[in-house]
Amino acid sequence: MKFLKTLAVTTALATTMMANPGFAAERIALVVKSLGNGFFDAAAKGAEEAAKELGDVEVIYTGPTSATAEGQIEIINSLIAQQVDAIAISANDPDALVPALEKAMERGIKVISWDSGVAPEGRMIHLNPSDTGLIGETIIKLAADYLPNGGDVAILSASSTATNQNAWIDAAKEILPTKFPNINLVSVVYGDDDSVKSTNEAKGLIATYPDLDAIIAPTTVGVVAAAQVVTDEGLIGKINVTGLALPSEFKQFIDNGASQAVALWNPIDLGYSAVYLSHQLIGGMEAKPGATFSIGKVGEITLDDTNSAAMAAPFQFDKSNIDEFSKIY
């Protein structure tokens, strides 16, 4: 019955909309990997915020029930039929969505991908949450901020073959001598994104380097394991654990002091920026290498050779905001 009511209400709504063809000027669809995911709900919140700032923009927040490319294609088809002005998508598959999105662009719809990208021929712009250099710098900065006189840090990574983590660590090593001369990286160990192995590696680090000041874990599994070890061994205040962490998983370690701050991409800013970019494309701006777009309060981005860009450095979570974000994702 509830459903019938919803149907009746939506029907009524739709009829009113038909009666006023000039309603909402711009309709931007925010298509996510799957609904019911806190990360994407937060992105939708950011998108709404941007829409409010821009005015006269309606955000359609939608996504399939299960994270499949086929489900997203069905949604793209229905968005094409609704003649939306732009589709901003976090893709379940970089290739399978290309034909459907090409069709959307043929029918005059602006298409961008964000978070999880689509192959270049299937979109106009791709917005990465961050980039390798920025992440490498951030993970060191997170430790350095709380070591004004310098100190020894160690990295607890995922597996030794993890492409992402290795690239970030390389970037961190590159930036150390110039930007953080008094930070000494003593070791990089690998916990394979396995809780038990990460715990053992963290214990090993503490035993081997008695003067260790911080453990940096650029992986959500490792960072929790390291913080747990520091808590269990009573080293809170002596060793600061930091890195990339999910606020919801990590809140307790910010609260108990095992960690001063961690970072991760901010989904709210992602959704916000995606709407800003879509809005400018609808306004007639052209996406080409080197073009600069404003993303409102987040800043601005410049497109690279593949028309993709990085939004910002990972967003920092500390005592001041962990409560708010741990509820989101």
Place this chain on the structure above:
Amino acid sequence: MTDLNSESRFIPDTLVKPWRTAVFSWPTLLFVVAVVLFIVNSFASPYFLSPWSLSDATFNFTEKALIALAMALLIISGEIDLSVASIIALASTMMGLALQFGVGTPGLVLIGIVTGIICGIFNGFLVTKLGLPSIVVTIGTMSFFRGISFIVLGDQAFKGYPPSFSFFGQGYIWWVVSFEFVLFLLCAFAYYLLLHRTNFGRHVFAIGNNPVAARFSGIRVERVKFILFCLTGLMSGVAAVLLTSRLASTRPSIALGWELDAVTMVVLGGVSILGGAGTIQGVVIAAFIMGLVTFGLGLLNIPGIVMSIFIGALLIFVIALPIVFRKVKERRA
């Protein structure tokens, strides 16, 4: 029970008058539901009644519906195939592998279809020759076939299918009429003839109602079932060609969960899940209903989770309705 002796000895040709069978038949009921949905949709969204929208909508269900046609026969015969979606994944992977060796469009299509048939033969062999229950066999092959895709592809994808290959999943025969849709209508007609107009079709019903009696009547039960598994494999292969062409790429997660969508269409189409009864017309209309519901709700941007609730409710409603009617009738009588 009425006293038989007091009744006249008149024995009718059919138990119910023909017009009544037609009016109260399952396909008619479904057809009414479909028409109602169509009308509701046209009022609910200003974008619904556009030839291109409707054409785009058909892509959402034609591949599943092609499988449902063969699945209907299989379920009527009292068997089931839950590996169909995994057959798509394997067939698509084989096409992708062939592509790496430079096979052209006709070869790719052939490989997709042949892979489907081979998978069907494998299922059919296990069920009919070894006498294993089909639900167990196909739950096994469901993991097995897709597992092979995962081993071949891992987290990679095959792409770069030739432009001529894209016709099958993205091409149009005339104006908004897509190749996929025409193929579906032709196959639906072929399956209608096969099930309702041939001896083979009668055998399928007989087996579904009573396999032992069917065997004693001289029907080669095993052979019929074997053919049905091959047909299901074939249709999965065809669906694999269409879907791969439509996505222009292959990933091991392709068509994940489609087996239940196909079974839902069949059951919604009035095929008895216990076997022995059902029509192709019903399955075809059920396919349209699923398409109308998902597309119509999609146009209103109603979240997918509500859509699955709606499909579930529809399924229960359509299945329960005749039973409720019968119970009410029995109580009155």
